[in-house]
Every structure is written in C-alpha cells, then in structure tokens.
Amino acid sequence: MDAVELARKLQEEATCSICLDYFRDPVMTSCGHNFCRDCICLSWEKAKGKKGRRKQKGSFPCPECREMSPQRNLRSNRLLTKVAEMARQHLGLQKQDLCQVHQEPLKLFCQEDQSPICVVCRESQKHRPHMVVPVGEAVQEYKLKLAEDMEYLQEEMKKTQKLRAKEEQTLAKWQDKVNKRRECITVEFEKMGLFLVEEKRRLLQALRKEEEEMVARLQKSKALLDQQNHSLEMLLLQLEDSSEQEPLQMLQDMKDLLGRKKSLTVLYPEATPPIEVRTVCRVPGQIEVLKAFQEEVVPDPTSAYPYLLLYESRQRCYLSTPPEVGMLRSKDRFVAYPCAVGQKTFSSGRHYWEVGMNLIGDTLWALGVCRDNVSRKDRVPKSPENGFWVVQLSKDKKCLSTMSAPIPVTLTEPPSHMGIFLDFEAGEVSFYSVNDGSHLHTYSQTAFPGPLQPFFCLGAPKSGQMVISTVTVWVKG
CATH class of the missing domain: 2.60.120.920 (SPRY domain)
Known part of the structure; x- marks a missing residue:
C-alpha cells in the first residue's frame, strides 16, 4: 500500500460518517461504530419524534447498521480522538492539498492558468497544451518574484511615507497660514468696526453741531420777531385806546403817539430758503x-x-x-x-x-x-x-x-x-x-x-x- 492510499485510509478512519468531518469527541455505540458525540445525539433527537421507529424505550438505531443501541450506553473513544487529531494536523491529509476533481495530490503547477493541478489534470485535454512545472519549482520561482515585488512595494511605501510626511508639513503650514489670515481678517474688521464707530460718531457730532447752529439761528430770528410783534401789539393797543378818548384828549396825545409810530422800525428778515442738511451720510466702503x-x-x-x-x-x-409709421402705437x-x-x-x-x-x-x-x-x-x-x-x-x-x-x-x-x-x-x-x-x-x-x-x-x-x-x-x- 503506497503512502497516498495509506493516508486516504487514515482519513476515512478518522472521519465521522454523519458530519463527514474529522471526529470531535468521538463515542462508540454498543454495536461498535463511532460517531461525534454531538452528531449521534442530534441524530437520535430527530428520531424521537418519528413514530414506530423505537422498539425499546430509550434505545435508538445505529446510523450505520440500524442495530438498536441504548442512548446512555455511549463510551468515549480516546484512541480515535488522538487519531483524528493526527489526521487533522497531517499536511498530506489537508483537503486543500488534494485536487477537488480527482482527489489526487496537487504536485504540478499550470503556468497558463496560474493554478496547481494533479497528474490526472495534466493529462486532461484542458491542460495538455499548457506549460506545467513541478510545484516545488513554481514555489521557488514565485518566491523570487514575490521577493522582488515586496522589495518594490517597500520602496514605494518609503516614497509614499516621505510624500505623506511632506503633505503633513504642507497641511500644517497651510493651516498656519489660514489661521494667520483668519486672525488678520478678524483684526482688520475689528479695526474697520472701530473706524466705522468713530466715523459714525464724527458724522453724528457734525450733524448735532449743524442742528444746534441752525436751531440757534432760527430761535434768534424767532425771538426778534416775537419782540417786534410785542412792540407792534403794544403800540396798536395804545392807538386803539387813544381812538376811543375824548376829542381834546385824543388831540393832546396825538403828537406823542404819532412820534412813536414814526420812530418804530419794523424789521423784515429775508425769507428763509428751504433748509437743507449739509451733513452727508457717507459710510466708507459701502x-x-x-x-x-x-x-x-x-x-x-x-x-x-x-x-x-x-x-x-x-x-x-x-x-x-x-x-417709423405706426411705431408710436406700440403698447410697450x-x-x-x-x-x-x-x-x-x-x-x-x-x-x-x-x-x-x-x-x-x-x-x-x-x-x-x-x-x-x-x-x-x-x-x-x-x-x-x-x-x-x-x-x-x-x-x-x-x-x-x-x-x-x-x-x-x-x-x-x-x-x-x-x-x-x-x-x-x-x-x-x-x-x-x-x-x-x-x-x-x-x-x-x-x-x-x-x-x-x-x-x-x-x-x-x-x-x-x-x-x-x-x-x-x-x-x-
């Protein structure tokens, strides 16, 4: 028996017939067959609900030979546990090392399809015209290529890290410039705000001064006219009183009254032109x-x-x-x-x-x-x-x-x-x-x-x- 056949036999002995995977906590039934503890218990649990399947209370059929076996009569198989663990760790028994189609070891590498194949695949019509090398040679060849690629990638990583560090420096400088510009904008607008406040104060002060000057001028003119109106009113009252006196008394006072009237100077100020505000509303930069x-x-x-x-x-x-003719009648x-x-x-x-x-x-x-x-x-x-x-x-x-x-x-x-x-x-x-x-x-x-x-x-x-x-x-x- 060659090594491949021996490995295949070992794999079969270490495989549970229920889950078709290596044993995990294997147990032996009374009939001598081995199963994973969880697998056999789950199989019997499913059988509980099926009528007419149990002949004895607490007994279930063996999944392989159908012999009735008590549920509690399950013995751990420690030797089979070790065999399953050895089979699981054996490289020659790994499933990925066998051809999925022919279950033969993958000893060759097809360079056309870039995939490992077995000797049966090599003779197939699909791979027969392709260039094929042993897996060992392919591994060495690709290890060299991978080494070259890794060296290239390492160099590129170094370049990338340098560029990244440079970009970080550029970003830091840019953020510093932005922060300085932000401070500059804030300061300049604060200055402009102060300037506008000062300009507003100056314009309001000029307007207040203009207002005070005009109010004083108009009030002075009004006061003079009030005084003149009072004098005219008093003289009018005297004339009215004199006109109502006895003739001789009126004639005696006439000289004095007419003298007052002649000495009275009536002022006629120039008509006040429409008053215009000289202070102009001017906001710098508006x-x-x-x-x-x-x-x-x-x-x-x-x-x-x-x-x-x-x-x-x-x-x-x-x-x-x-x-032109008719143009005047356009509605627009x-x-x-x-x-x-x-x-x-x-x-x-x-x-x-x-x-x-x-x-x-x-x-x-x-x-x-x-x-x-x-x-x-x-x-x-x-x-x-x-x-x-x-x-x-x-x-x-x-x-x-x-x-x-x-x-x-x-x-x-x-x-x-x-x-x-x-x-x-x-x-x-x-x-x-x-x-x-x-x-x-x-x-x-x-x-x-x-x-x-x-x-x-x-x-x-x-x-x-x-x-x-x-x-x-x-x-x-």
Whole structure:
C-alpha cells in the first residue's frame, strides 16, 4: 500500500460518517461504530419524534447498521480522538492539498492558468497544451518574484511615507497660514468696526453741531420777531385806546403817539430758503460692498420714447432709431415722457447698477425703478402710488424724491455717477453718489406690489446724456 492510499485510509478512519468531518469527541455505540458525540445525539433527537421507529424505550438505531443501541450506553473513544487529531494536523491529509476533481495530490503547477493541478489534470485535454512545472519549482520561482515585488512595494511605501510626511508639513503650514489670515481678517474688521464707530460718531457730532447752529439761528430770528410783534401789539393797543378818548384828549396825545409810530422800525428778515442738511451720510466702503451685487443693466430699445436714442458702444451701433409709421402705437413704448426701462425684470434678490450722467441746463432727469406694468401712455406723477420709486436730478443743485411728502437732499453738485441698489425682499430702493459714496435717499415699504424694472427718464433735447453700462442715451433734438 503506497503512502497516498495509506493516508486516504487514515482519513476515512478518522472521519465521522454523519458530519463527514474529522471526529470531535468521538463515542462508540454498543454495536461498535463511532460517531461525534454531538452528531449521534442530534441524530437520535430527530428520531424521537418519528413514530414506530423505537422498539425499546430509550434505545435508538445505529446510523450505520440500524442495530438498536441504548442512548446512555455511549463510551468515549480516546484512541480515535488522538487519531483524528493526527489526521487533522497531517499536511498530506489537508483537503486543500488534494485536487477537488480527482482527489489526487496537487504536485504540478499550470503556468497558463496560474493554478496547481494533479497528474490526472495534466493529462486532461484542458491542460495538455499548457506549460506545467513541478510545484516545488513554481514555489521557488514565485518566491523570487514575490521577493522582488515586496522589495518594490517597500520602496514605494518609503516614497509614499516621505510624500505623506511632506503633505503633513504642507497641511500644517497651510493651516498656519489660514489661521494667520483668519486672525488678520478678524483684526482688520475689528479695526474697520472701530473706524466705522468713530466715523459714525464724527458724522453724528457734525450733524448735532449743524442742528444746534441752525436751531440757534432760527430761535434768534424767532425771538426778534416775537419782540417786534410785542412792540407792534403794544403800540396798536395804545392807538386803539387813544381812538376811543375824548376829542381834546385824543388831540393832546396825538403828537406823542404819532412820534412813536414814526420812530418804530419794523424789521423784515429775508425769507428763509428751504433748509437743507449739509451733513452727508457717507459710510466708507459701502459702494465696494454694493458692487458685489452689481449687474449689467441695459435699456430696452422697444420700451424707449420714440425720439430717445440708444447707442451701444460695445457693438458700435444704434439700438433705436427715429420712429417709423405706426411705431408710436406700440403698447410697450413710452410716449408721454422721454423714458425707457431696463431689459431685466426683478422679482427677488438684491441688485445694484450705476448710471453716469452729463447734465446740461436745468431740466429734471429721473432714475430708479418702476413696476413692469406702469402706464406708458399717460403723464402721471412719478410716485410710489403710481408704481415709480425714483429720484429726480437737475443742474440747479437739487436732488428731490418724488414722494407725496418729498424728502429733499441737498447736494453741492448733482451726482455725475449714480448708484441704485434694490433689495426686493426688504422692500427698499436706495440711491448713492458713486463719486463720494454718500447716501442720497431710500424708499422703504413693507413689500413691492410686483416685479420691478430699472427706470430711466431724460429731459428735453440737448439736455445731456446718460451712460447705462455700455449704452449712451440722449433725446434727439
């Protein structure tokens, strides 16, 4: 008997016929057959529920010979325990060392399929044309390859670890830079906050001084007029009393009364002009902040007044020309005023745009926003009640809002560069002088009644120009 056959016999003797694996805690029945204790007990437990299988109480059939054997008459087989343990540890009896198909030892290695095979597989049609070497040679060959691969991987690991360490250093430096920048931002904004607080204090102080000076001036004028009114009132009472005296008594006092009247000097102070607040609301850096919401707003040629010319400098062409026959009847075109609206319609968000102006004469111009459905045929006041939120500009150094109760804003010169900021959700439209960053006016309401469009209105012909993004607008003379 060769070694393979001997090993196979040993394997059979050390295998439980129930679980087909090496014995674990083997026991012997009265008929002399061996099983794993758990296997035979489980087999008999299953047999309890089957009627007619037990002939004697407490006895069960042997799974191999069917001879009845008492359940309690199970003896441990210590010798078989040792044999099973030896078979389990014997390399020649490991299941993975045998061919799954032919149960022969895996002594050869197929280089085509990269798998171990047995001598029977070698002669099969599948492996016959393949290059085959003994397992020992294949092991040595692949050990060398594995050694080379392991050396390569070790070198790559070293490189990777160096790069990882470098990345860690870069990350640490980057985080340090970010932390320093974070500190810088915090410090600079704290400085700006202090600066804004100081600027606010300075402007409020200037406004308070201006208020005190104007109040003192007006109160002084009022006091003089009160005194003059008192003197006039006293003299009037004396004249009334004298007119009611006896004729001779009235004539006796007449010289004195007429002298008082002649000596009385009545002051007529100059009419106080409309009072304008000289202190300007100017928040440093506000225009730069607003420019984060800046958009390119372009007038819509189809909405423009028939004689309102629009020249696009980027395209070097006119967007509108003098009207042709039937053009005046367009439902989208302004015909009452030299006006136009922007191509964009806003119904949410924040938007900012700027308009440059070159004014000539005293004609009023208007800028702002309007509802997208305002009247374009009729002359209506440009007020929020009619769907207009605008300011009017003129060369006579005034900037007046067109509200029913206007809030005038005094300017040294009308802005040559106007910024308009729309905050739709907040219900606000604000106007700024881009030249010095000063705030001119803000409309504020609970909510806008609907979508809005940028609004532009010019004066008479030859009154000047507006520059809106890349479009120059003027009225044809």
